[in-house]
Amino acid sequence: MVVLGLLVACGPEQAGNGTDQQAGPTSSSVEGAGQLKPCPATPSRPPVTNGLPDVSLPCLGDGPDIRLADLRGPLVINVWAQWCGPCREEAPFLAELAKKASGKVQLLGIDYADPRPELAVKFATEHQLAYPHLVDSDKVTQQALKIGGPPLTAFVDKSGAVVHVHRGVFTSQDQLDELVKDKLGVTW
Numbered sequence: 001m002v003v004l005g006l007l008v009a010c011g012p013e014q015a016g017n018g019t020d021q022q023a024g025p026t027s028s029s030v031e032g033a034g035q036l037k038p039c040p041a042t043p044s045r046p047p048v049t050n051g052l053p054d055v056s057l058p059c060l061g062d063g064p065d066i067r068l069a070d071l072r073g074p075l076v077i078n079v080w081a082q083w084c085g086p087c088r089e090e091a092p093f094l095a096e097l098a099k100k101a102s103g104k105v106q107l108l109g110i111d112y113a114d115p116r117p118e119l120a121v122k123f124a125t126e127h128q129l130a131y132p133h134l135v136d137s138d139k140v141t142q143q144a145l146k147i148g149g150p151p152l153t154a155f156v157d158k159s160g161a162v163v164h165v166h167r168g169v170f171t172s173q174d175q176l177d178e179l180v181k182d183k184l185g186v187t188w
Contacts, residue, residue, distance in 0.1 A: 032121040036061030039132040042070045048160040052077075053144030057134035060111050060120060066134055068141070073156040074184040075106045079141070081114040082123035084150045086169035091127035093176045098131050104186050109133035110141065112150050155183040 039059035044067070047054050052068035059065065071077075078094055080087040098107045111120040111133055124133055141147060145154060145165065153176075155164040164183040170176045181187050 030060065030117040030121055032118065032125065033061045035125050036121060037130055037132050039063030039066055039134065042066060045070045045072070045160070050161040050163075052154070052156065052160065052162060053141055055140045055144075057110065057136050057140070060109075060117065060124070060133040060135050063132065066108075066132075069160075071108070071156060072160045073106065073158050074104070074180075074186050075108060075156040076180065076184075077108045077110060077154040077156065079110045079112045079136075079145070079147060079152040079154075080123075080150045081112050082116065082119045083114065087151045088123075088127070090151055090170040090176075091123075091129060093170050093173045095128045095130070096173055097176055097180065098129070100188055101180065101186065104188055105180060105184065107131035110136050112136050112141070112147065113139050153179075155179065157184060 038061050041064055047069040052071055054067070054069040056065045056067045076094075076097065078090075080091075094107065094109075097105070101107075108131060109124065109129060111117065111124075114120050114135070114137060117135060117137070120133070120135075123129075139147070145152065145162075148167065151169055153166040153170070154162050155166075157163045164179065166179060
């Protein structure tokens with residue numbers, strides 16, 4: 001308990017209103033971050049009902065911080081961590097989705113509650129997760145997405161609404177592909 005208290009006490013302070021919270025290191029401080037797909041600049045948009053939380057997260061690779069409320073779909077957001085065994089099991093399915101749905105569905109990873117960003121970079125690289133990844137080391141998305149722990153995958157439609165949240169590990173490529181088809185209306 002003392003260790004937990006020290007970790008919390010040493011963490012960055014968070015903004016009180018929840019609209020501009022940021023978490024984690026910048027990509028320039030993480031070894032190998034340049035190997036990851038950079039985070040794109042996103043236009044500022046008003047938050048939407050049932051949309052992503054109005055928080056900004058730093059890119060695990062190169063690129064600007066991303067304000068989640070600005071994002072629109074079709075988009076699949078996977079919350080993962082390098083220490084998460086089930087995340088390792090489903091990583092090949094996400095890598096395959098990124099390949100075959102390129103241009104039709106965007107993918108975004110969120111490295112969640114991960115104390116070792118350098119191992120997160122290694123994880124994303126080794127599993128060929130060729131899409132941008134953000135860092136949420138301080139769990140600023142926990143309440144809004146009701147994250148009990150990774151893995152968790154959110155499906156965001158073209159209006160920016162979160163239309164489905166899958167809690168837990170994907171057990172097959174077909175399972176993930178069917179959710180993309182059913183929840184986002186995207187096929188290939």
